[in-house]
Amino acid sequence: MTTAILELKGITKDYELGNTTVHALRGVDLTIQKGEFTALMGPSGSGKSTLLNIIGCLDRPTAGEFLLEGTPIGSKDFDDLAEIRNRKIGFIFQSFNLIPVLNVTENVEFPCLIARQKLPRAEIAKRAREASEAVGLGPFLKHRPDELSGGQRQRVAIARALVTRPDLVLADEPTANLDSETSEQIIALMLELNRTRGVTFLFSTHDHRVVKHARRVVNIGDGRIVEGSADGSPEAPGAVLQAVAR
Amino acid sequence: MMDLFKIALRNVVRNRRRTLISMFAIFIGIGVMVGIRGFMNGLQDSLVRNVVETRLGALQIHHAGYVASIEGVPLNLDMPVDEALLAKLRAIPGVRGAAPRIAFPVMVNKNDDTVFALGSAVDPANEYTVCPEEAKIITAGTALGTEPALVMSTQLATAIKAKIGDSITLLANDHDGALNGIELKLVGTYVGRMPGMEKTLIMTLGAAQGLLRMEGRVTEIGIGLKNPRAADDLAPAVAAIAPAPTFEVHTWNQLAKNITDIMRFQNTFLGVASFVFLLVALTLIINTMLMAVLERVREIGTMMAVGVRRRQVLSLFLMESGLMGLFGGIAGAGAGWALVLYMGWRGIDLAMPGMKNVRNMLYPSLPLSYILLAVGLATVGAILAAIYPAWHAARMRPVEALQHV
Numbered sequence: 001m002t003t004a005i006l007e008l009k010g011i012t013k014d015y016e017l018g019n020t021t022v023h024a025l026r027g028v029d030l031t032i033q034k035g036e037f038t039a040l041m042g043p044s045g046s047g048k049s050t051l052l053n054i055i056g057c058l059d060r061p062t063a064g065e066f067l068l069e070g071t072p073i074g075s076k077d078f079d080d081l082a083e084i085r086n087r088k089i090g091f092i093f094q095s096f097n098l099i100p101v102l103n104v105t106e107n108v109e110f111p112c113l114i115a116r117q118k119l120p121r122a123e124i125a126k127r128a129r130e131a132s133e134a135v136g137l138g139p140f141l142k143h144r145p146d147e148l149s150g151g152q153r154q155r156v157a158i159a160r161a162l163v164t165r166p167d168l169v170l171a172d173e174p175t176a177n178l179d180s181e182t183s184e185q186i187i188a189l190m191l192e193l194n195r196t197r198g199v200t201f202l203f204s205t206h207d208h209r210v211v212k213h214a215r216r217v218v219n220i221g222d223g224r225i226v227e228g229s230a231d232g233s234p235e236a237p238g239a240v241l242q243a244v245a246r
Numbered sequence: 247m248m249d250l251f252k253i254a255l256r257n258v259v260r261n262r263r264r265t266l267i268s269m270f271a272i273f274i275g276i277g278v279m280v281g282i283r284g285f286m287n288g289l290q291d292s293l294v295r296n297v298v299e300t301r302l303g304a305l306q307i308h309h310a311g312y313v314a315s316i317e318g319v320p321l322n323l324d325m326p327v328d329e330a331l332l333a334k335l336r337a338i339p340g341v342r343g344a345a346p347r348i349a350f351p352v353m354v355n356k357n358d359d360t361v362f363a364l365g366s367a368v369d370p371a372n373e374y375t376v377c378p379e380e381a382k383i384i385t386a387g388t389a390l391g392t393e394p395a396l397v398m399s400t401q402l403a404t405a406i407k408a409k410i411g412d413s414i415t416l417l418a419n420d421h422d423g424a425l426n427g428i429e430l431k432l433v434g435t436y437v438g439r440m441p442g443m444e445k446t447l448i449m450t451l452g453a454a455q456g457l458l459r460m461e462g463r464v465t466e467i468g469i470g471l472k473n474p475r476a477a478d479d480l481a482p483a484v485a486a487i488a489p490a491p492t493f494e495v496h497t498w499n500q501l502a503k504n505i506t507d508i509m510r511f512q513n514t515f516l517g518v519a520s521f522v523f524l525l526v527a528l529t530l531i532i533n534t535m536l537m538a539v540l541e542r543v544r545e546i547g548t549m550m551a552v553g554v555r556r557r558q559v560l561s562l563f564l565m566e567s568g569l570m571g572l573f574g575g576i577a578g579a580g581a582g583w584a585l586v587l588y589m590g591w592r593g594i595d596l597a598m599p600g601m602k603n604v605r606n607m608l609y610p611s612l613p614l615s616y617i618l619l620a621v622g623l624a625t626v627g628a629i630l631a632a633i634y635p636a637w638h639a640a641r642m643r644p645v646e647a648l649q650h651v
Binding site: 056083099100110114115 | 555648
């Protein structure tokens, strides 16, 4: 039996640009089940990042309902959202976004260190060590971000996203700044974490080589889900491949 | 909080040049503030020493009502020389000496020259325990000894064309109002260290008591303290021995209001100058912190994305600024203090031209409490200066901060 980790119902997002209203999302319905490995595909400006920002509690929708593990998110204040991001969601960014003054271990530990309900220091260290080892960062624990390659930095970001043992990891174009070989390694790592630890991944990408690894592809265009099922039910592989091919 | 503190500390050394410039501004501001305060303390100590230890004494006892009518220098508001009372005063902890005195108006004459002056009669042996500097202001001849004699200001001596060793005639109204006279040998001349001393003379007490028909009586008891600044604290103990309504006790700062006014003005001026210096330094801190915030918008967005709350962002930037203030303050206060200690050890000779034989040394000094205050002021000031930049950072929306280029 599958459990929905997130449900979006009729989500819209409008931006005011001068006198113009930009409709970034136009009524998105989407359900992600626990343990899914889902790619969010679409051209630039299609609304992928906006959708990920709303799912990541970084932004609020203009209208619609957003449930995270069955809990409505709309009424939460800034600090509540910060706590949800801290405890339930892991982030992997296109530009890695590590904190430059912290070394690998400290970057990985960081979400645990700033948590409202802090874990014991030994537990934080254990989790950080495990997360770092899981992404193959063992030899680089004392390195600062500027001493690492792009692929290594993204591994740090993945370890940081995993350290709080979140229900959901969101990755916004995680391979966009990496060469193809490193991209393959990072996607393989994400897949392995999904398979072995049951971590739910939702990632946006342009990269067709990455999409082929996704078990589910949601295609978004002009602020709407245009292809791929909204509820995670099995799709016609052809439709997905066509979407990928485009 | 400790983890945020660690990050703040690393961020402070992240852009070394900018941090050093900001800290240098605080270093200068606090260093100047501490240095000037130390110099001012030395100046005020010197001022107090000159007033208290050259002329007044730290405390004075008079017959009740004397100070209210001091302009008339009344001889009838007098008191007996009570050795038992003097002994009790000298036994108060912190008291260095107690000496009986008479203040009186007097005409000073030599040959055809006569001038009016303010006379002060003292018992030299006791007087120099109350006002040890009194003997040191003599620029020619000697200080008073056991023999009946007088010393006068160089201006007074010049006015009546008197030389050391001359016999000087003093004319004064005695205790009963009758004019009386005495001849005394001029043994020394002095240059006063406070305004008004140019029209004064000092003579031995016994001779004055004869001149004024006040045998066994005086108008004033001067009290010297080991620490003249403790006058306010010791006044009650003195008043307990010389109680009202017979006596009245005054501290030097009550008797020399012009000096306390000067010191208050100096302190106010220093306060304003320090504030301006600090304000200039803190303006630089505001700028530095604003730049730090604007440079780190994406980083702030990242921190918020992983769960950092607004209050933590605010704390982080306030800590960074506070650390710059603390380090700059410690460096500035340390340097200023080192200079004050050195100058305090070496002393600054403020002898005026023509007074080379009168050493008027200024010893800058600072209590540790002022150093701590200066460092605290730098730290708190830097934290206050960072409120706007830190608030600006904390109010960012994570989604916009993450998209910042």
